[in-house]
Amino acid sequence: MIRRCGRLLHKTKVRSHCPTEELRDFGLPNATWNKNLKDLYNKFLELSKNGSWKRIPSHNTIAHHLQGIGKRMFLRNLDSDGLGFEYCMFYNKDERRMVCLFQPGPYLEGPPGYAHGGCIATIIDSTAGAGAVYTCGSVMTANLNITYFKPVPLGCTLFVDSHVDKIEGRKVYSSCHIQSYDGVILHAEASALFIKANH
Numbered sequence: 001m002i003r004r005c006g007r008l009l010h011k012t013k014v015r016s017h018c019p020t021e022e023l024r025d026f027g028l029p030n031a032t033w034n035k036n037l038k039d040l041y042n043k044f045l046e047l048s049k050n051g052s053w054k055r056i057p058s059h060n061t062i063a064h065h066l067q068g069i070g071k072r073m074f075l076r077n078l079d080s081d082g083l084g085f086e087y088c089m090f091y092n093k094d095e096r097r098m099v100c101l102f103q104p105g106p107y108l109e110g111p112p113g114y115a116h117g118g119c120i121a122t123i124i125d126s127t128a129g130a131g132a133v134y135t136c137g138s139v140m141t142a143n144l145n146i147t148y149f150k151p152v153p154l155g156c157t158l159f160v161d162s163h164v165d166k167i168e169g170r171k172v173y174s175s176c177h178i179q180s181y182d183g184v185i186l187h188a189e190a191s192a193l194f195i196k197a198n199h
């Protein structure tokens with residue numbers, strides 16, 4: 001059972017972190033996922049059976065990963081499913097790839113009916129950043145370059161595919177592509193530089 005201890009901020013209920021709250025994994029399907037998202041999720045679950053891919057659990061706080069840091073995860077801060085960032089991630093260690101299956105909800109609107117460019121940047125940063133973290137530990141984003149090719153309709157399913165291309169000392173160079181779920185439309189591509197923590 002999920003016990004909620006959300007508080008109201010500007011009349012919008014948020015998913016706050018509460019020590020007594022049972023940790024919910026938001027990377028699991030919910031009723032708002034469309035068919036394409038569920039199909040892709042099931043495909044990657046299937047690929048995970050031989051251990052090549054691994055599903056990444058997703059919570060609304062990073063406090064349990066990095067003690068004392070983070071009260072509420074930006075991408076998981078709405079209390080209702082389906083309104084904002086609806087996504088799950090899978091990691092392939094051998095290929096140094098993190099993929100994110102992403103359905104942008106109505107609160108991410110920029111141009112009417114389409115996702116805001118900032119939320120596209122967020123999902124790229126989070127996917128490529130998580131890929132860098134899983135490949136070589138704690139990192140910070142130092143540089144992110146994005147080319148937007150085609151607008152992203154709200155409610156669609158996107159396939160976000162990131163790859164760690166090169167590691168030089170503390171510098172981690174990654175690339176990322178955002179495509180429609182079927183790979184037909186290339187919506188955006190990006191390159192990113194992450195810097196490994198200095199310890």
Ligand SMILES: CCCCCCCC(=O)SCCNC(=O)CCNC(=O)[C@H](O)C(C)(C)COP(=O)(O)OP(=O)(O)OC[C@H]1O[C@@H](n2cnc3c(N)ncnc32)[C@H](O)[C@@H]1OP(=O)(O)O
Pocket residue numbers: 125126129130133139140141142143169170171193195198
């Ligand atoms: C699940 C987890 C998902 C995680 C993804 C989310 C990531 C985020 O959102 S992080 C938040 C956004 N990013 C930030 O706020 C970062 C702000 N910047 C910083 O804190 C610092 O500039 C930081 C940490 C990136 C680098 O600082 P510092 O640790 O002092 O490294 P520094 O010694 O300056 O640089 C190390 C190397 O990187 C290079 N470098 C640093 N920044 C850059 C840059 N922007 N462009 C190119 N090279 C750079 C330096 O030239 C240096 O190279 P070399 O070793 O060859 O001399």
